[in-house]
Amino acid sequence: xxxxxxxxxxxxxxxxxxxxxxxTNAETxxxxxxxxxxxAAVWLRDEMAxxxxxxxxxxxxxxxxxxxxxxxxxxxxxxxxxxGTIDQAWLISRGPITPEGRKxxxxxxxxxxxxxxxxxxxxxxxxxxxxxxxxxHARSRLxxxxxxxxTADGEDLEACVTSWLEEADAPPLFVLGPYGKGKSTFxxxxxxxxxxxxxxxxxxxxxxxxxxGEIADEQSLEGLLGKVLASQHRVPGYHFxxxxxxxxxxxxxxxYDGFDEMKHGLTPSKFQTVLGELMKLDxxxxxxxxxxxxxxxxxxxxxxxxxxxxxxxxAGRPIQKPGRRAYRHVEIRGFTPDEARSYxxxxxxxxxxxxxEGPATSPQWVEQRVSELISGRFxxxxxxxxxxxxxxxxxxxxxQLRPDMSVYELFDSFVHYLLLRELDKRGRxxxxxxxxxxxxxxxxxxxxxxxxxxxxxTLGDIPQSLCDEAARDISHSLQKEEMRRELxxxxxxxxxxxxxxxxxxxxxxxxxxxxxxxxLLQRGSYGAGWLQTVTTALTPEVIEFVVAGAxxxxxxxxxxLKWFDALSDxxxxxxxxxxxxxxxxxxxxxxxxxxxxxxAPFLVWLAFFLRNGGRDFAHRGRNTFAALADMLIDARNAxxxxxxxxxxxxxxxxxxGRRGQxxxxxxxxxxxxxxxxxxxxxxxxxxKKSERQIVRYNEDYLFWSLLRSWxxxxxxxxxxxxxxxxxxxxxxxxxxxxxxxxSDIEEPEQTISLPVQALYVALASRQPPVHERDIDAIRPxxxxxxxxxxxxxxxxxxxxxxxxxxxxxxxxxxxxxLGIRTRGPR
Numbered sequence: 001x002x003x004x005x006x007x008x009x010x011x012x013x014x015x016x017x018x019x020x021x022x023x024t025n026a027e028t029x030x031x032x033x034x035x036x037x038x039x040a041a042v043w044l045r046d047e048m049a050x051x052x053x054x055x056x057x058x059x060x061x062x063x064x065x066x067x068x069x070x071x072x073x074x075x076x077x078x079x080x081x082x083x084g085t086i087d088q089a090w091l092i093s094r095g096p097i098t099p100e101g102r103k104x105x106x107x108x109x110x111x112x113x114x115x116x117x118x119x120x121x122x123x124x125x126x127x128x129x130x131x132x133x134x135x136x137h138a139r140s141r142l143x144x145x146x147x148x149x150x151t152a153d154g155e156d157l158e159a160c161v162t163s164w165l166e167e168a169d170a171p172p173l174f175v176l177g178p179y180g181k182g183k184s185t186f187x188x189x190x191x192x193x194x195x196x197x198x199x200x201x202x203x204x205x206x207x208x209x210x211x212x213g214e215i216a217d218e219q220s221l222e223g224l225l226g227k228v229l230a231s232q233h234r235v236p237g238y239h240f241x242x243x244x245x246x247x248x249x250x251x252x253x254x255x256y257d258g259f260d261e262m263k264h265g266l267t268p269s270k271f272q273t274v275l276g277e278l279m280k281l282d283x284x285x286x287x288x289x290x291x292x293x294x295x296x297x298x299x300x301x302x303x304x305x306x307x308x309x310x311x312x313x314x315a316g317r318p319i320q321k322p323g324r325r326a327y328r329h330v331e332i333r334g335f336t337p338d339e340a341r342s343y344x345x346x347x348x349x350x351x352x353x354x355x356x357e358g359p360a361t362s363p364q365w366v367e368q369r370v371s372e373l374i375s376g377r378f379x380x381x382x383x384x385x386x387x388x389x390x391x392x393x394x395x396x397x398x399x400q401l402r403p404d405m406s407v408y409e410l411f412d413s414f415v416h417y418l419l420l421r422e423l424d425k426r427g428r429x430x431x432x433x434x435x436x437x438x439x440x441x442x443x444x445x446x447x448x449x450x451x452x453x454x455x456x457x458t459l460g461d462i463p464q465s466l467c468d469e470a471a472r473d474i475s476h477s478l479q480k481e482e483m484r485r486e487l488x489x490x491x492x493x494x495x496x497x498x499x500x501x502x503x504x505x506x507x508x509x510x511x512x513x514x515x516x517x518x519x520l521l522q523r524g525s526y527g528a529g530w531l532q533t534v535t536t537a538l539t540p541e542v543i544e545f546v547v548a549g550a551x552x553x554x555x556x557x558x559x560x561l562k563w564f565d566a567l568s569d570x571x572x573x574x575x576x577x578x579x580x581x582x583x584x585x586x587x588x589x590x591x592x593x594x595x596x597x598x599x600a601p602f603l604v605w606l607a608f609f610l611r612n613g614g615r616d617f618a619h620r621g622r623n624t625f626a627a628l629a630d631m632l633i634d635a636r637n638a639x640x641x642x643x644x645x646x647x648x649x650x651x652x653x654x655x656x657g658r659r660g661q662x663x664x665x666x667x668x669x670x671x672x673x674x675x676x677x678x679x680x681x682x683x684x685x686x687x688k689k690s691e692r693q694i695v696r697y698n699e700d701y702l703f704w705s706l707l708r709s710w711x712x713x714x715x716x717x718x719x720x721x722x723x724x725x726x727x728x729x730x731x732x733x734x735x736x737x738x739x740x741x742x743s744d745i746e747e748p749e750q751t752i753s754l755p756v757q758a759l760y761v762a763l764a765s766r767q768p769p770v771h772e773r774d775i776d777a778i779r780p781x782x783x784x785x786x787x788x789x790x791x792x793x794x795x796x797x798x799x800x801x802x803x804x805x806x807x808x809x810x811x812x813x814x815x816x817x818l819g820i821r822t823r824g825p826r
Contacts, residue, residue, distance in 0.1 A: 529572070693791045
């Protein structure tokens with residue numbers, strides 16, 4: 001590219017940025033008196049000052065702009081200001097400006113000289129925002145105990161990010177890891193460090209820290225950035241178009257922290273849509289850093305779709321999504337033993353210094369306590385930074401250290417002591433004891449969680465009913481508004497002027513506690529909708545806390561067992577598979593056993609998942625279809641609703657294809673065939689050729705459904721083939737029972753085929769095997785279309801006018817409940 005082309009390109013870039021910043025009539029190569037200005041534009045600062053006319057001289061020099069060019073600028077534009085042709089003239093240089101050159105260029109009122117980076121900083125005045133980032137970091141005292149995190153490969157994470165920032169055309173970088181590994185701490189540290197650097201160097205990238213958990217309800221990019229920069233930090237002159245233009249020019253590092261918190265309650269496709277909205281900033285020389293939990297991804301397919309832009313066809317072929325480049329990711333690891341000890345040695349004395357009385361006020365006791373914490377007995381709890389901080393918080397109390405403490409007990413104790421500190425504060429009403437405050441915290445945490453996993457709300461939005469329910473067991477003299485204020489002020493939240501914010505892991509623990517105390521919302525206002533509500537809102541972390549809490553005592557375990565009784569009577573149409581994992585994990589942890597064929601749909605599916613080893617229908621265990629075959633055979637005489645539930649599981653599993661398991665697939669399909677009944681019907685069809693062989697819906701539902709969903713023909717190789725319409729099979733199952741799960745595949749298989757011969761082999765390999773003569777007896781059904789066409793699946797519906805009765809109808813006898821049976825005392 002020639003020097004002229006480079007100069008024109010730089011001029012056009014400056015003009016584009018000015019337009020985005022709100023300058024009007026921004027034109028290039030404008031004649032102003034005797035001078036041809038590179039760019040001329042108008043700025044309406046305010047109505048009183050009126051329009052301000054600007055001229056811009058652009059210099060795309062690779063080196064420093066020296067005195068000669070700057071003096072010429074002042075010579076050319078000074079008279080234009082003096083005679084009123086323009087109000088301001090700015091010299092914009094791509095590279096640095098020498099001190100003497102800057103002084104010469106600014107020798108007269110209305111003349112300014114600056115680099116392009118300085119211009120962009122002036123157009124969007126972010127210095128107050130940067131100062132607040134740095135000041136908040138200093139107030140937190142984090143620099144005094146911060147431990148630099150590393151990736152799973154042992155690389156310094158900050159060095160990794162710095163190297164990525166300096167790459168040309170670097171794709172967005174994701175930093176992934178489980179909760180409590182220090183992702184948000186790293187985001188805060190990085191933002192503050194870069195803010196300090198940007199305040200000193202106008203050419204440095206400016207960090208824009210977006211805490212997604214605090215604004216999870218905002219899913220448009222314009223609204224998201226507007227909340228951060230305009231509403232929260234009141235950045236002067238903020239406008240989305242200005243921000244976008246500067247972002248394209250590489251002025252920012254956008255840090256999205258907590259992207260998993262935005263996923264809560266979203267389907268995989270909706271989550272990708274929301275993430276795509278955030279990634280609209282990935283253009284030009286932008287840099288986007290995203291931090292969040294790896295549990296946001298349901299499986300490897302979703303991970304590849306989000307991170308790599310890979311879509312998987314129903315046939316299992318990976319295809320790159322058009323127009324979407326792959327992102328990069330690194331995993332953050334927790335503390336090593338040495339890092340954990342370093343953290344404790346620095347943080348515990350800071351925390352102990354906050355105590356006003358007790359042994360923590362003694363330097364000798366603090367030193368002894370640190371030695372105890374880093375002795376090695378607590379290394380298991382010190383691996384995650386968030387656990388290490390909690391342990392230090394608890395350790396200031398002399399009698400609260402137990403090396404065998406579980407993570408659940410750690411959270412339990414931590415929450416207890418936080419509430420004690422709140423209760424001890426001056427002005428707290430002692431009529432509201434700690435158990436009442438804890439109940440309110442738990443119900444508030446769940447109320448927020450149910451609203452899409454939000455961790456932030458306004459004070460005015462908190463329902464009065466939460467306060468009334470928490471205080472139901474005590475007598476007090478406060479009016480409703482006073483009671484509300486008392487409970488909210490004593491809450492484990494960060495409070496703004498009008499907002500509150502829960503720390504994510506504390507909110508998850510408290511939400512789980514609310515679920516346990518309300519028996520998964522069964523004791524509340526949810527009624528029959530408890531299962532739908534619970535499973536929709538659950539995440540792996542909340543499930544982990546519920547399971548741990550349910551196993552904390554014999555009373556809790558006995559209580560949890562009753563949840564399976566409730567599951568047998570539950571009704572829900574689109575239960576979240578990810579949330580239903582709660583019952584799978586509970587069943588495993590309680591060491592329970594289900595009957596071979598339970599008597600209720602959700603227990604049937606629970607038994608299937610337990611036998612299959614997965615938590616959705618996409619999973620393929622070694623015995624997936626064999627397990628379905630056993631269940632179908634055992635359910636031959638079961639209730640039709642139970643049979644439909646197993647058929648539903650078979651259809652949902654086949655939506656994902658067979659994945660090379662042809663032999664066991666044939667075993668499952670063959671289990672739908674009632675050999676002895678089919679043998680008799682084939683005999684009747686041969687003897688009574690003019691009569692139809694009726695298979696009734698209410699007599700043999702499984703065979704009835706199979707006849708409706710399959711067809712038999714010869715393929716291109718003249719092989720007799722059975723083809724099953726999976727949509728029809730699924731529809732027939734849903735016609736029997738209203739229950740089911742949400743979708744786990746966007747493009748399900750419509751049909752599936754297998755050789756008829758495979759069915760014969762599967763029948764012969766059953767335990768006990770079907771005798772060869774019986775297999776021969778049913779072959780005409782598959783081989784002879786005339787015999788096959790004699791069969792008719794029929795559903796008989798009796799319709800009559802219901803009589804008017806003077807006496808009420810008799811109540812239905814309650815169905816026996818089948819739940820988990822414990823295998824032995826715990």
